[in-house]
Amino acid sequence: MDFSLSDEQAMLKDSVMRFVGDRHGFDKARAHATAADGFSRDDWARFAELGWLMLMIPEAQGGIGGRLEDAAILMEGFGRGLVAAPYASTAVVAAGLLARAGGADDLLADIAGGEALVALATEEARSRYDLLHVETEARVADGGFVLRGAKIVVPDGASADRFIVSARLSKTIALFLLAADAPGLEIRRYRTIDGRRACDLAFADAPARLLMHDAAETLSRAVDEASLLLAAEAVGGMQAAIELTADYLKTRQQFGRTLSKFQVLTHRVADMFVKLENARSMLLRGLAAAGGGSAEARAAAVSATMVTIIQAGEFVCGQAIQLHGGIGMADENAVGHYYKRLRAIARTYGDLDFHRQRHLRLTVGDRSAA
Amino acid sequence: MDFSLSDEQAMLKDSVMRFVGDRHGFDKARAHATAADGFSRDDWARFAELGWLMLMIPEAQGGIGGRLEDAAILMEGFGRGLVAAPYASTAVVAAGLLARAGGADDLLADIAGGEALVALATEEARSRYDLLHVETEARVADGGFVLRGAKIVVPDGASADRFIVSARLSKTIALFLLAADAPGLEIRRYRTIDGRRACDLAFADAPARLLMHDAAETLSRAVDEASLLLAAEAVGGMQAAIELTADYLKTRQQFGRTLSKFQVLTHRVADMFVKLENARSMLLRGLAAAGGGSAEARAAAVSATMVTIIQAGEFVCGQAIQLHGGIGMADENAVGHYYKRLRAIARTYGDLDFHRQRHLRLTVGDRSAA
């Protein structure tokens, strides 16, 4: 066991920290949020140049073959800088699924080059984060497959040019690939509370390419990994929110004193720090479980991580607003954006209730198996 | 609706506050706690002189016919002064049950005169506060009744000379009366965490007098009223603990300043006060529900009160210890005794889990009936 960064990881960290400009990027982040895509295409091209978009593509398929910890380093930086680019969804989750499915090397190359944005669509109106609750159906038509059904709130979906979609194929869950301009596919794009762009998808016999059948466990692993990347982003966001708050306390005057003279406020910052460091530990524990062991152990550990992240995020970023007072409520201040991003993360791929239930079922709750 | 005290209530309050000596009674309370009974027989005789022991006996049966609010005023004072006398159990609960049962005027007169101590025994090894879970059985023998079974942790049981016992009689729950020296009754006396004296009872065909059959609702009401009296005691105890703490902060020096200069500590006291006042409101609400309305509404309201009291007690008295620091952990300091009494109250007639479940069942949880 060794918690220190390798040389490559240290470089990666250095590189992303330089990119987000040591959290001076809020004006840029806000400008991107009001753009049509909700993020910067220029940044995305830069990511390709830096090799970040091929980091998680296996070497055999032309990538760097990085590990989840490496992507987590990038995501922590993105969290710090409120970077809204669809990194986790395209460059990790979609790239990973395409690599495992095989036969998609061209698309992987496009992802690596920054030319393709691929989003994973799993959530449905009645699924409540359960990946096995899939009402979208696939059937054979004209020698290929067509999809019928609907997906909602697809992360980074509004700017995606392709979608990976889970659908029921006979009795199992399969993954399909289709383009955003596929016939029979209707897309409704919109903003989420964190200013990012999601979409709903409606499939009316939309033709799609089968990527993988019997994909339940592959999908579950991919989404667990995506959750951990969001956890890393959350850790970066919390850290930035705490630092902004500590800085604010040192400058703001009330009742004739700087706020840093008020012990209840400084102790609140201490509690925020304690929750952040605990969340960071749980992120590492989740990454460890994703690196080996059984599917059940991984799922339980990821849910434990997410429970911690969600609880910490609500406290840390909520209190960051509280300690800023009125100005923390203003959209023109950065701190509220961390809060909103944390709340969005807390309801992507699973919420507190979902992760608690899943963790409980896989650990103490399973008394029949004990 | 009127929250002000009547003249009689104001006198009662004045009288009990004088008795507990404006919370200077800790040395006395400690001395009583180490005595065999865990309370003072002299005090008890004084209560009889003051008329407190006949307060809750109906006028028709020679008492004053007071209302539960009146007894609550006394109990709040007792809570403040850590008075361990078995007032609620004998003078309210037992007296009330005997009065409702009828035919026990002599015993009621003895209670009023301070000559009889009667305890109610309902709890069993497997009942977990459920008054309807009764395994003790009564059967007819020699023209009377005998009991077989066992009760545990009888409040104020160690000093009682008589017991009112719930037992199963054919299919219903009945109440029986028997003396502490009844044949076939074995008593094991012991201390509880608050220094009071409880007991276990084992009945081996112990002869007992039938007080009331089909007594489930009467018993439930009596125990709800007893809970509210403990709630009143808890309010008095919390108030005393807060005042002790505020006083301590004004005198104790640390790091070259009095503790009252540390904002986190004074704000903690503020939070304690907020919880106390909220608990006081819920006590009043519980008393209101006990005064009228349906049995279900009463039970739900009493459980809501107890949930609040138990939560407030743990916080208020736990933090009273915390703010005292080390000295709060010493048995020779008063503040820990309030904590222990609150924790004992929190597991008498019901605990947080029991009251939450009962409240939930009677309110939101009952979706089938909605």
Add this chain to the structure above:
Amino acid sequence: MDLSFSPADEAFRHEIREALRGLVPPDMARRTRQGFHPTKADLKLWNRILNDHGWAAAHWPREHGGSGWTPLQVHIFEEECAAADAPFPSYFGLRLVGPLLYTFGSEAQQCRYIPDILTGDTFWCQGFSEPSSGSDLASVRTTAVRDGDTYVVNGQKLWTTEAHYADRMFCLVRTDPDLPPQKGGLSMLMFPMTTPGITVRPVITIDGGHSVNEIFFENVRVPAEELLGAEGQGWDHAKFLLANERITNAHVPRAKRDLALLKEMAAREAAEQGGGLDLDEVDRRIAQLQIDLDGLEWSVLREVIGGSGNPAIASGLKIIASELQQRMTELAVDIVGVRGRIAYDEADLDRNDLPGNPPDYVPGLAARQLFLRATTIYAGSNEIQRGIIAKQQFGL
């Protein structure tokens, strides 16, 4: 001590409930339930409807246009209004400047302003907070310098709620820079928002909504007769308002209605979402909220009926109520699952193809949850309230 609602109280409740039946236009009721900031049109219309029944200022004394009801009756009335999904009438006229005027104002000022407050023809806003004085009113810097028959106002206000709805402002200003605010340095002025030199800048809050503003004053000339009471009384006026505010801000009637809606929402979501929602856990949270709301309600009843007037009690109510409002909307957003991530646009609400295809109770929740983070900050942050309690109640 009499802890029960009397038969007369129950009869009154029944009467009000009957009288309110059908009084709230259905689309207004729907908007209220959805929880976005109320529109000016809704506030105006509901004010007028209330006034038609003599209820606009139910909580005022009869001699000033109030109902003359007992405090308990007022409480029952407000509870029934909330249960009927009526919006809470605009705060600044009816709750703040109205009572200020009939307590401290001249007869001329009362005649000039009170009638239009009752009808809802004039909307007010409150110029208190400033960029450098959020919770610290003593540090107000906006100045008013006497120049003959007028005051000349310069400075800046922030967090001015409904300034963009308002016709007039009552405004805390420094009339004497040499006196401490608590000792006569502050005064209260009233003036139209159309007075030359006033600029209103919208401040968008984290929910994406526009309810507060920043106000700039540049040589704004206000006739001296628009001074409330005497010069230098501003601190007393502010204290009077803050004490009132902490109890009204408990918003028990609205919270009771919100909790009832929450229960309905949980049942519907559970039915429609096929088992994914952990209804047991939701029920536990609702039960705890119910218990805490019961406590708050009885604390408010103790205060409005018993009237301790203890500032520590009022501060405690503010703390409990603000945290309760936050917890309630947090639960509401949790209940609706992934749709709680969607930023619904108020302007789109009449479309039938909203993102996520949500049930009707969903769209306003996420924004309302975000906005309610302000409850523990505004009207004196909860940290300020704890300081008041420690000092007032315990001398700490």
Add this chain to the structure above:
Amino acid sequence: MDLSFSPADEAFRHEIREALRGLVPPDMARRTRQGFHPTKADLKLWNRILNDHGWAAAHWPREHGGSGWTPLQVHIFEEECAAADAPFPSYFGLRLVGPLLYTFGSEAQQCRYIPDILTGDTFWCQGFSEPSSGSDLASVRTTAVRDGDTYVVNGQKLWTTEAHYADRMFCLVRTDPDLPPQKGGLSMLMFPMTTPGITVRPVITIDGGHSVNEIFFENVRVPAEELLGAEGQGWDHAKFLLANERITNAHVPRAKRDLALLKEMAAREAAEQGGGLDLDEVDRRIAQLQIDLDGLEWSVLREVIGGSGNPAIASGLKIIASELQQRMTELAVDIVGVRGRIAYDEADLDRNDLPGNPPDYVPGLAARQLFLRATTIYAGSNEIQRGIIAKQQFGL
């Protein structure tokens, strides 16, 4: 970065587990599980057994009698000891004065004391807190005045854990009343508890137990050679100990064992109590504790392996661990229902007619819960820790 336990680590765990099998006498294991303060006899015996295997000071460097294991191996070893229901060895020799001695002590002092610490033949106690300085060590008032070859100690200590077990004390004293404690005013002396002039008064804590004491010094003469390091270094010694303490005090191995026992207890109580226990709610609380304990364990691993040495991190561990220990015992008492009200007498534990006729896991719980209120107070209260974090991490 390598986040996994290596096969070698797993093999080590297996080896330790096997070696520990049967090593803890069953009655000692039962007493440990029951959670009363450990007896001196148990501590002594277990110390000797550990020493027979060379494990008494597993966490020390090999050159001083330690195991030479990696920090991760030490962690695994302690986890396995806790899982075997071994008592945690007496703290003051093995955790505190031992490391002090091999870091700051003279060779003579090391030779004199360390062997008996390893065998458990000498028990130590720590004279730090005083009546007027609980969390504030800078205000220590106990004086030691040099008189030829000896120091004469006068004053008073409080909260001295295991002083009634101890053969010797290491004691923080003021050797220079004119220097600030941080600048050389304090020193550390070591002396036998039998030295004339020492009086030990038991302090009974709210659990009814006796684990702490008050100590009075009246002209206690201590040879100058019993000074640790140089005169005036006491502040450095105290800081060295406090930093160690905050991580050891996390007590993760014991907490893991307690949580496992809690799960068993909940299952047995539910089975025996016929439905009265809300097992769903208990499971939820256990699951949250499990998650929080996982976080604490990985934070400790990060610190013992990565070794940031950041005092803010150590303070954070102390806060989390102390609150976790409290929550765990609170749940334990809640699980056992009305029996949680009974004050079991440690002396009666071998009787088979205990009050309430409890299952064997019940008797120590209520007392332990009460005693653990001290965890958020001792070793620098959690408020002190928050102050450290604010200052060290953020300059606040």
